[in-house]
Amino acid sequence: MRVGRExxxxxxxxxxxxxFWGKDRIGNEELESGKGKNRKVEDANALWLTVFPGATGLDDSRINPAAEGAPSLAALGCRRVLVCIAELDMLRERGRVYYEKLKESGWKGEAEFLESKGEDHCFFIIEPGSMKAAEFMERMASFFNNYS
Known part of the structure; x- marks a missing residue:
């Protein structure tokens, strides 16, 4: 955002x-929270506030660019964006929301979206030799090499 403002x-x-995160649960985040459930949501809440203790909370625009009062994504300082999510990732809906908000913002660039089916957060690091990881890396390489 700063690059665009400059x-x-x-x-x-x-x-x-x-x-990306936020105070209110969306999509599959709700499935991860609640008494007796996996602690992923509680861990995500704590992580942001630990990493950035000066934050205004879980709807700080730096972790929730879709929060009320967040700067417009129209000022994003690049010509093209590829937003990548994984189908089984608890954070996937936040990535999807970012992509939609970017397209709706009036930003003049080109937005692309990639969802890796059947995969979880950072699968390409956990299993770098897998076929899905190779496909993912190929898609990123194609994005970087396809500019005009």
Missing amino acids: GKKVEGLVMVHSF
């Missing part, structure tokens, strides 16, 4: 399984 641009941006 009138500069980069060619492209790849957002890989971004850690």
Whole structure:
């Protein structure tokens, strides 16, 4: 966002399984919370506040770019964006929301979306030799090499 506000641009941006979060649960996040459930939601809440103790909370625009009062994504300082999510990732809906908000913002760039079916958060790091990881890396390479 800062690059765009300064009138500069980069060619492209790849957002890989971004850690966007927020106070209110959306999509599959609700399935991960509640008494006796996996502690993923509680851990995610605590992580942001630990990493950035000066944050205004879980709807701080730096972790929730879709929060009320967040800066407009229209000022994003790049020409192209590829937003990548994984189907089984608890954070997937936040990535999907980011992509939709970016397209709706009036941003003048090109947005692409990639959902890796049957995969979880950062699967390509956990199993770098898998066919899905190779396909994912090929897609990113194609994005970086396809500019005009």
